[in-house]
Amino acid sequence: MSSYDLLKGINGLDKILIRDATATGCSAEVYLYGAHVTSWKNDHGEEELLFVSSKSIFDPPKAIRGGIPICFPQFSNHGTLPSHGFARNRFWTIDNDPPPFPTNASETAFVDLILKPSEDDMKIWPHSFEFRRRVALGPGGDLILKSRIRNTNNEGEPFSFTFANHTYFSVSDISGVRVEGLKTLDYLDNLQKMKRFTEHGDAITFASEVDRIYLSTPAKISILDHEKKRSFVLRKDGLPDAVVWNPWDKKAKSMADFGDDEYKHMVCVEAAAIEKPITLKPGEEWNGTLELSTV
């Protein structure tokens, strides 16, 4: 089992590099700021598989634009907290002695991070929790993201949250991208006041802004990149919903930390738990796992 290196990233922010010592080129980078994965390469070459905006400012308290932000304890603006909650805007710490995970011999390298609320966090979300995140590389450089959230309230109070792995995938040309695995499912359309629709197409394709929450989705979703002749495969557990987002040209221009044309080279497919918030009683723990690979 190889270990990780702690390095300085952009603007001197701490970042962790994990590498599979047995397979050349497989690596992932995670900023302690946000426990934010900013790079993933597998054994299909030295190519970056995640999109990070060239305009991302890497300047707290602004979240990094791209990679894999964590949305917790609130997805988007579905509540009173800032967009996507606060986990992506906090400094996490390395968790050197996490409670054991079920043995997974296929992990070749990993790092464990932890977030606990500060006094200021408790003012905006008055719940005591421990959020543990493992970022691991699996066979062939698959990226494995494990989230464990525990209610550590002493006063017997349950809490509820929504959650997403807001993954920005790098694609060659959005107009040739298809997201498969969501046919016949219901979705909430954020561009139409969260109205509920049913997906009839075989695949989701992109010709304008898309911002939808697909509900009760299967464990496997694929993103086909026609030009690259490559597909991303998402496999998930404990994460029933899937957000599909591309800002397209107008929204891209309105985002200061996103290039005007960058929408052509990214798509977000976010393994999430949104429609039915997760409720934890004191002492209870929730687990969600996302595994990303390419074929």
Ligand SMILES: O=P(O)(O)OC[C@H]1O[C@@H](O)[C@H](O)[C@@H](O)[C@@H]1O
């Ligand atoms: O700008 P933010 O807060 O990172 O959010 C980006 C997008 O994140 C997506 O998950 C939401 O569905 C979109 O509505 C939102 O615009």
